[in-house]
């Protein structure tokens with residue numbers, strides 16, 4: 154597994170461009186003797202199918218394959234051969250853990266039913282899972298439940314955590330356009346410049362979370378970019394204000410959009426401008442099924458040790474497109490320890506090979522538990 158992981162790490166590919174990775178995955182799955190290996194699902198996705206016994210239930214296990222546009226700074230012997238492209242989120246490790254589980258389950262069985270090994274493209278874009286679903290994943294390779302693992306920097310290798318309910322946040326992207334009339338910086342009265350309104354709007358948007366939402370609702374509204382057509386002595390007549398919103402329940406995301414539009418329109422009116430809002434929902438929250446979290450913790454405890462698994466109670470504000478599968482079937486997204494590594498998306502990040510076998514064993518254990526042979 155370590156050899157596979159280093160091979161994948163050295164050859165990272167960006168979302169929807171995982172041709173070499175997908176070919177590597179498919180050839181391994183065929184080598185392991187799976188019943189069916191389908192390529193090109195949702196672009197570069199791969200689905201392997203393994204059947205044993207007569208059971209009619211199916212469990213899906215999912216890994217992501219894409220890398221990030223980051224210049225690697227690790228000096229590892231298997232460092233990325235493509236400058237500016239790097240496996241900085243550990244998807245090389247996720248892919249390898251799932252390949253390990255496929256090899257193990259194909260060789261040793263121990264379950265009654267169908268396992269779908271889902272290798273998805275473009276997780277970082279938030280588009281890969283949707284692409285596979287749009288390409289008929291559920292119809293062509295049906296399954297009843299799904300499980301996924303993501304490495305967690307700072308958690309000891311060999312440990313696992315899973316939470317109930319929303320465990321990652323939704324991510325929405327917004328863009329507010331303010332329009333007025335630009336002009337000479339010495340004569341502000343002659344036009345309707347937008348810059349003072351931008352300043353006011355940035356502050357007012359921060360009141361959505363602090364003054365409009367209920368105190369027990371969590372969200373983040375971040376303004377990340379302001380682009381104007383002004384220059385040193387020219388007052389801008391147009392500004393684009395861009396940003397990012399994180400939340401955990403769909404109602405809060407809708408409420409934030411509503412307040413944002415109100416505040417943008419109100420501010421524009423105050424300054425004699427016009428305002429437009431474009432609001433896109435990129436990621437939805439990963440919502441774990443409570444009963445299946447119990448199952449995952451029991452399965453993981455059986456291979457890692459019961460003292461190594463934990464119910465987590467604090468959701469993260471990161472986002473994951475695994476959530477898209479959970480809109481169709483129940484399942485669990487769990488975190489598995491990556492030890493004392495740099496944090497994900499950092500140029501010094503590396504997946505800890507010590508966790509590979511643990512991940513493969515957890516995948517196999519939850520499969521065997523959920524597809525237990527009838528006695």
Ligand SMILES: [Zn+2]
Nearest residue numbers: 242277497498
């Ligand atoms: Zn990532």
Ligand SMILES: [Zn+2]
Nearest residue numbers: 242243244303
């Ligand atoms: Zn990731």
